[in-house]
Amino acid sequence: MRIPDRTGVVLGYRVWRVIPGKWVAPSESLYAQTCHRAWSLTEPTVAYCPPRVQGDPGKPLVRSSPCEAAPSFGCTCGLYARYEPVQETHRLPYVVGSVLAWGQVIHHEDRSFFRAEKALPVAFVRPRGGGGAFPRLSEDKLFRIADLLGAEVVEDSEELRVHSEMEASKW
Ligand SMILES: [Zn+2]
Numbered sequence: 001m002r003i004p005d006r007t008g009v010v011l012g013y014r015v016w017r018v019i020p021g022k023w024v025a026p027s028e029s030l031y032a033q034t035c036h037r038a039w040s041l042t043e044p045t046v047a048y049c050p051p052r053v054q055g056d057p058g059k060p061l062v063r064s065s066p067c068e069a070a071p072s073f074g075c076t077c078g079l080y081a082r083y084e085p086v087q088e089t090h091r092l093p094y095v096v097g098s099v100l101a102w103g104q105v106i107h108h109e110d111r112s113f114f115r116a117e118k119a120l121p122v123a124f125v126r127p128r129g130g131g132g133a134f135p136r137l138s139e140d141k142l143f144r145i146a147d148l149l150g151a152e153v154v155e156d157s158e159e160l161r162v163h164s165e166m167e168a169s170k171w
Contacts, residue, residue, distance in 0.1 A: 009100040009101060009168055009171045010081075010100070010102065010105050011099070011101075011168040012099050012113075012114060012119070013082045013083075013086050013096070013098050013099075014080060014097065014098075014099060016039065016094070016095050016097065017030075017033055017094055018092065018094075018095055018138045018145065019031060019138075020092075020093060020134035020140075026144040026145050030145050032080075033094060039121065041145060044120045046118050047077060047078045047115070047117050047118070049070040049071075050077070051065060069104065069117070071116065072104075076115075077115070078104075078116055078117065079099070079115065079118070079119040081099050081101060081116065081119065083109075083112055085157040085160050091127065091135075092138040093138045095124050095125065095127055097123055097124035097125065097151070097160070098121070098123050098161075098163075099121050099122060100120050100167065100171065101114070101116035101117075101118065101119040102116065102117070102118050103116060103117030104116070104117040120149075121149050122151055122163070122167045123152040123154050123167070124142060124151060124154070125153075125154055125155070125156060125159075125160050127142065
């Protein structure tokens with residue numbers, strides 16, 4: 001897919017993890033799929049580069065200091081999203097949705113995703129059946145998250161695309 005040269009926003013699609021339960025505030029309940037960091041529900045989430053230690057046995061420590069600005073080339077930091085709607089089914093606590101992204105954006109066209117500096121969730125696909133330990137609580141939490149973000153909850157990936165493209169076109 002050819003990404004048009006736009007100075008404005010980039011529309012992307014991704015997966016989050018919802019932290020269920022009343023014991024975690026909604027504002028701390030929308031996580032990246034794999035890392036322990038909550039997305040903001042009140043303002044754009046801003047990428048940061050976590051200090052990390054390369055832990056592969058038998059390999060030298062690669063790097064432990066973060067990039068000055070995330071995302072940067074030669075690193076893996078940034079807010080990830082795909083160019084195309086996520087088609088795979090995800091069960092709670094994982095949810096599929098869309099983001100508007102801007103700022104520094106690094107495109108990985110061959111691998112069909114980008115890494116952005118700032119992003120704001122636009123819409124989520126209503127979960128179909130729950131997995132995880134607390135599907136009911138995860139679903140309740142997702143609706144509260146969407147409410148706080150002013151994000152739409154849509155029925156499927158096609159509706160997600162239509163709604164998200166409409167939102168992106170307003171920018
Ligand atoms: Zn980095």
